């Protein structure tokens with residue numbers, strides 16, 4: 460039980476289907492939401508290895524029509540959303556559409572944004588709805604229902620209420636956010652993650668771990684997501700190195716897929732913190748992969764919050780099996796050191812220079828780090844302190 464129970468809301472997908480081989484159940488799951496399936500998928504590997512075709516077969520067997528709408532292998536941009544939503548609407552909306560998202564965070568985010576814009580964005584660009592850069596428009600209509608099938612174990616986008624959309628000119632990376640955007644159903648099949656390369660396993664896995672820790676410590680942390688974060692971390696912390704080092708370790712793969720889902724549920728309801736604030740800036744300025752950016756920033760973010768979250772960090776340390784020590788101060792430090800060591804073990808660099816950041820980039824990075832993630836950080840850092848923190852990591 461948390462120390463105090465005040466009021467809270469909790470949003471989550473209505474149906475979560477988890478287990479080995481269960482992607483084969485996509486047909487009946489989607490059938491409960493519509494009759495015309497539109498697929499948004501990630502890398503072309505999904506077509507080469509037959510996953511996409513198996514999903515189409517399951518949909519058709521359940522009586523749905525299946526149309527491939529888009530394939531995306533990088534983070535979605537404003538034009539991708541606008542163009543794909545236009546194409547979807549071109550098929551004519553009859554109220555029986557369901558959008559199937561198959562891929563990593565990019566494909567799922569594109570699908571969620573397209574589903575939202577199909578019903579809300581007539582004669583408008585998704586940009587008008589984005590936080591911070593748009594015309595401040597808000598969603599009034601429920602999006603088309605989305606079924607998310609993650610193929611990486613990391614972003615948790617299958618359970619969140621936002622989609623991250625970027626733009627090159629002008630450069631920004633912002634969220635389209637509404638409680639209406641939580642996918643209606645999620646199918647998580649760890650089998651889909653077994654073929655992921657070690658680097659993707661490491662980056663996406665560290666993204667999930669960062670999301671679990673930052674949502675647990677967040678200024679906006681709530682009781683249900685806090686409980687989920689503890690559960691997710693106890694699944695992921697002993698498993699991530701095994702999944703990276705031995706891709707066929709089924710227990711480790713299942714744990715990471717489960718932890719990623721819980722990280723999405725936790726962050727959608729509690730917010731994040733400093734590591735995610737800076738990761739958004741790194742993704743925009745240097746195109747650093749999101750999970751890698753989070754992983755590089757996590758130890759420094761924890762050290763920056765150590766004094767105001769000692770007891771929480773000490774509690775997280777018990778998940779690593781550390782013997783309860785005589786003081787929270789010592790236990791918190793030990794937990795942060797073990798996160799640092801874990802990141803090094805799976806090949807995450809410690810320094811920003813190793814991911815291409817130069818001293819001259821710092822002022823822009825500090826400016827671009829401000830946003831909803833940074834607002835959740837337990838301790839407020841002014842620009843000077845954040846700049847100093849980043850400089851020390853060069």
Ligand SMILES: [Zn+2]
Pocket residue numbers: 614666667670735749753
């Ligand atoms: Zn993340």
